[in-house]
Amino acid sequence: MAVSPLINRLNNDGQVYYLMGLGIKKGSIPYLDLFDNKGIYLYFINTIASLISEKLSVGLFLVEAAFIMADIYVVLQIARYYMDSIYSRLVCAMLFMCLALNYFTFDGGGNLVEEYALFPQLISIFLIICFIKGNYNNRHMFFQGILCSFSFFIKPSLIMFWGGVLVIVILLLKKRFYKQSCISIGSGIIGLMVGALPAYIYGRFTGCWDAMIEAIVMFNYRYSSAEGESLIKKIFSVILNWRMGGLFILTIASFIIVYKSKNIEMLLIYVTSLVLEVISISLSGYSFGHYYEGMIVFTLPSLVWISKKIYIKKSIVIAIAVAGILCNGKLLIKILDDYGIIRTISYDDMNFMAKCANLKQQNYNDSSVLVVTGTGNCQGAKYYTAMNVMPDNKYFYTLKIPYEELPDSVDAIANATYSGKYDVLVMYYIYKDKSKMWGVDKYDSGLREFLNENYELCIENEVLPLEMWVKKK
Template identity: 25%
Template sequence: MEKKQKLQRIWLVLSGMAFWGLMMPATILGILISIGVIYILISVAAVAVEERKIVFDGRSGRLLAAFFVLYCILWHSFFERWILSSKIQVITTRMGIKNDTFISMVAIAGIICSLYFTAMVISLLVGEHEKISCISCENLQWKMNVQDILICLLIAVIFGFELATAPFANGYPGTDSAAFLYIGRRMHEGAIPYVDLFDHKGIILYLIEYFGLSISGGKFFGVWILEIAGLFATALLVMKIAALFSEKKEAGYLSVVGTLFIFTGYMTIEGGNVVEEYALPWITVALYIVLRYFVEDTYRRRDITWLGISFAVVFLLRANMITAWAALLPVVFFYLIYKKRYADIGKCILWFVIGCAVVFVPAFLYFVKTDSLKAMMDCYFTFNFGYSDKESGFLPIIMTMVYLIGETALGWLVLILSGVACKKKELWLLNLWFFVVSLLLSAMSGRNYQHYGIMLVPAFIVPLVVSADWLLGFKKEKEKKGRILVIVATVTVLLAGVNIVKYNGNGNISEAAAFLRENTSEGDDVLVLGNNSRYYLESGRKTENRFFYQTPPINVNDELYGEFEKELVTKMPVCVIVPGSKGKTEDDNYKKVLEQFDAWEKEGAYSCVEFDSFYAYMKK
């Protein structure tokens, strides 16, 4: 029997590792290092199922269907992630087979290997077990202490090394992040967002960039500190939510790691410093306040005030991220009507408005003082509505939802587990509704941007807590709680190892930025076409043009194209950088801009030089 148990454990570990490999980002190094994490986690979990037989009952069909959907998502996501991998291309070239064929074969092999793991999970789900119910905050067996706070800070810092603004990071801020950092830097020179710098995010984001660069003398390090603060606050809030659903503090630790793991998975392309990231703790605040209300059936004035403050902050980051308020506040409203608590409705509205005023009033005064109110309305509201309508429609939104779901394999797994394990179905359904609204709002632009998925992260917190609590229920009584802390420590240390290898301090700048440094002076007016603000940051140069990036704005709005063209004629820059190869572009307004420079070249106003990754127009 002992030999059979060992074989079962080995097979379960290998099967679980295959399942994990299907979910991992497209980094061979990350998979190799993370295999150690999964080996430890599944080896520990295997103890609970050593002699368990795979048994199915009537509920198994629904779970099998759910896992079938999950596997479809895993296969699609795995294929999309790895098809562009240069390392895979090297392997397939040597093997003499096509990329897509090899990746499909690996995905199918991984699915087959992971079937035993899936069968065991379903067997555990349909078996007899104690379901999880939320508990009153007044009867908690644990409260957060200094140790918990320090652990949350440690986990936040370790995950923070995934961010491109981290010290010694080898990566460079992504497209959106570079644009935001450029705005923050120009604000230090007296430029006013919306008026002197076109962008369509909320003023809170630009103030974050401004303040972050201020505390570090213009270095990215200050922005990284603010990012860590946001992750730390989110981690603490996850612990507080865990206390509403679990008597096990370890469930809180595991949920913190799981939440930040899902978060980092959504910003691997951009590298952090994105608008959704800064909204994450504020959305989580709102979720915690509403969940606490339904658990305790009471509220405090300061809770409602914070609900208003957090709403205003998120609204002034990006309006379509008000997921928690759009999904949960109507439920609270109708619940109060159902309970005939009409006086409470008036009080809540009053304190919510007061909370909103704490943020909205100073923001309004800033716009009035800088004479940027009209420009802000044009950029933040008028353009954003048009930007969403340009690509929106039923099919693009559905496709974006499918794309974001495809990036949430781990989230789908905990949604399945928590749906079976949670006794308080009302709260689980409330959270599911929150997830659906978050998914819809994150996909409303109809564009497949990975970082949009960060808006879904708060909706995975409750499923993570419930799943962690349920899984910890298989732990034998004689085992000490320290064992789970060892697992969490192992996960974080190995993740730190991944980041140390990933970011080796390589400070090489791009070819285009090097060209700008060598051929222009610091005060020269240069212009980078497209959406590549990193060249400004790397070279220390700037443009006098309001449209420091042009795509996609000038392609989705002809009026903006006209404004940019008019400004371009009156402010002909000293140097113009065009990423890519000459002559390769879509038939759109951006192409018209390139045709204008070609015309100026023929007239003798500019000369053109070409390189591997860009070409440049130099004013004569």
């Protein structure tokens, strides 16, 4: 976990979500006062973390730890259907967490959408297994509806995973269980409404409902289509990406295991959810590592098979060793960073951020700071967090959409920069030579002249295109 006390280096996207949650705590209304394109439940999770403690390594760490412990518990319950030995179940849970916390594949994790989505996905799988094993009741579909809504209001494309659940209804109809099918459909719809109710009430109460739907549905559609690639090309890009390597092998093995079980119902549900999950990742538009975390649940058949085959007395030691190597990847990099053995971009970024925070703390108030980021750069959030400042602009980072399609974020940040009302400007350029900030000529052309005339260069990063300017007295 990126915000554990030992590491405390949070992913850039994770910083955005935390700032949104912190904003809710401090009275800001998401989508109206602060903009981001994820669901309100993700921000509620971060609000809870900030209520526990605004120190990331305390509040957010405890929330992430709670989700991970819940994931482990559900995996253990799933494993109970297939393994009698508690040791084998523990090995299965450990192997699952090795994948879930793998820094090298999933960009270090830390307060990311897919991390929280694992929990509802795992519960859904547990309920599906209950159906396969003959322990199904109509309440299960009600809970599936709640889980689907919860995931929608984290990130809408996640609901495609629940396409496999619809297969259950089709199977009930095929068996001519018409009454039970109708009750299941009704229960699922009620569950969807119950799951969406907190988001709807909050949205109507604060007046952000329409803006919320616009942000999480329409904006995400624009974002996913920003590169102009066809869906088929995106799907192949997802499948052939190097990050799919181990997951691809484990998923193929899992498919073979499910196929050989000769359980047609399980196979139909598994294949349907798998195909839709790949499409869901493809719709995200970019091949970022953490998008692939949604594929982990499809490796469970392989993990169960491995856990049953490993020699029990050695298995726990092996699993812990593997977990230590994979899960502590970020910790290892931090240690090497701190002792100067290696020097990563993260190190230079953190060092610059600490200098900015110290200078701001000593000389300036919160309302005098503006973080200026280049197009498609969401790293402004971590600078606001480090300096303990809530942004006073709706757009606190620039969106990764061509300026011609959606100029709002660039216009807002550029106009705030040229307003001259801020005493401190933290500049994060899009090019290393600092020749451009936004890639828009009308704003880029006079930027350096404006800065030299009205501000003094205070801190400059030698590695990254970062500067801190303070207003001339």
